Every structure is written in C-alpha cells, then in structure tokens.
Amino acid sequence: MQPEVDGAVCPVCRSSEPARRLPLVVVTGASGSGKTTVFPHLVAALEDCVVFDVDWLLDSFGAACAPDPVDWPAFRDSWLSIAHGVAxxxxxxxxxxxxxxxxxxxxxxxxxxxxIHFAVLDCPDQERRTRLEARPPWRAREVEAQIAFGAYLRKNIPTVIPTDRTPAETARAVAEWVRELV
Known part of the structure; x- marks a missing residue:
C-alpha cells in the first residue's frame, strides 16, 4: 500500500482504504533537558493528543536486537509507525x-x-551538568556529549522551550505550542 491523500492505495490494483496522515509533534532535547520530568504534566495538558516518552520501548527494542546493538533507524521508524496507528x-x-x-x-x-514539527526542551549547560551528575550511577551520563548535543539542538531547532520553571509550567508552554500546530 502507498499513501495517497487520506488513504492507502494499492499501486497494482488501485484498491484503497482510509488512512489518516496527521501531524507528528516531536519534543526533543539532550539528556537532562527535562523530557521525562515534563511527561506526566504534558499528558494531563494534552488530552486531545497521545503523548509518549520513546524510552518506554528502548529496553524491549534493545532485547529484540540482542546480541547486536540497537538498530536506531528501525527504532525511530517504529515510532513513526506507532504515530501513524494513533492517527x-x-x-x-x-x-x-x-x-x-x-x-x-x-x-x-x-x-x-x-x-513533523520539532521543539527542543532546553536548559543552561551548567543546569544540564548538575542534573546529569545527580543521576544514579546506573544511568548513562555522558555529560560533555550531552552538553554538545544540547548546543547542537539549540542551534538547529528554531522552537526552544526552556525548562527553567516548574515541570507543570513547562508542560503548559509545550501544550500551548502543540495546540497552535494541531
């Protein structure tokens, strides 16, 4: 099947069925930006959307890929397929x-x-450093790499939402941005 307007069409016989293609909203950010902390507040603020923290599938996906490393493009493609199903x-x-x-x-x-619409959750580098260093030892920290990734996102994603307020206030700011899009 191939997507065509709001449907799926067989390229051979031209049979079709409905298949919505809705916008996808991606709230990105380097580790320590507040994505997981904001999550429950964002779920409450966006009742008309389905909100996911993609880390939910990471352990299962990693196990499915074992003994090889995680296939990151397949992981991301799986989330696009989930978003299509939700649509x-x-x-x-x-x-x-x-x-x-x-x-x-x-x-x-x-x-x-x-x-697909992107916004980046962001915090000052020193705050990211503090947050990452406070994580338990079993969690990956990669402080310098995450500070560099945060700087990259800040430079390349035009919509930046600071996480210098409470998680609920940050979620309200994200929700307001999402409502303007969808």
Whole structure:
C-alpha cells in the first residue's frame, strides 16, 4: 500500500482504504533537558493528543536486537509507525525523544505521517551538568556529549522551550505550542 491523500492505495490494483496522515509533534532535547520530568504534566495538558516518552520501548527494542546493538533507524521508524496507528483514531501524536529532523526524513514510515514539527526542551549547560551528575550511577551520563548535543539542538531547532520553571509550567508552554500546530 502507498499513501495517497487520506488513504492507502494499492499501486497494482488501485484498491484503497482510509488512512489518516496527521501531524507528528516531536519534543526533543539532550539528556537532562527535562523530557521525562515534563511527561506526566504534558499528558494531563494534552488530552486531545497521545503523548509518549520513546524510552518506554528502548529496553524491549534493545532485547529484540540482542546480541547486536540497537538498530536506531528501525527504532525511530517504529515510532513513526506507532504515530501513524494513533492517527487512525483521529488524534495526533507527541513524542518526547532525542530525535532530530534529519533522522526521520528518509525512514520508510515517514510517508505515512503528515507534517513533523520539532521543539527542543532546553536548559543552561551548567543546569544540564548538575542534573546529569545527580543521576544514579546506573544511568548513562555522558555529560560533555550531552552538553554538545544540547548546543547542537539549540542551534538547529528554531522552537526552544526552556525548562527553567516548574515541570507543570513547562508542560503548559509545550501544550500551548502543540495546540497552535494541531
């Protein structure tokens, strides 16, 4: 099946069925930006959307890939497929994740998604350092790499939402931005 307007069409016989392609909202950010902390507040603030923290599937996906490392393009493509499935209920998807636009552009499931909108949750570098260093030892920290990734996102994603307020206030700011889009 191939996407065509709001349907899926067989390229051979031209049979078709409905298939909505709604916008996808990606709230990205380097580790320590507040994505996981904001999540429950964002769920409450966006009742008309389905909000996911993509880390939910990371352990299962990693186990499915074992003994090989995680297939990151397949992981991201799976989330696009989930968003397409959610769209069939008429609700847009919001993903909290460290994805970048160029990582989604050429994935197979991209054709089944409408416009993709990105915003970055961000905090000052010293705050990110403090947050990451406060994590338990079993969690990956990679402080300098995450500070560099945060700077990259800040430079390349035009919509920046600071996390220098309470998680509920940050979620309200994200929700307001999402409502303007969808």
């Amino acid at each position: 069939q209920s008429g609700r847009p998807t919001v993903l909290l994740c460290p994805f970048m636009p160029e990582q989604l552009a050429d994935l197979p499931a991209r054709n089944w998604i409408g416009d």
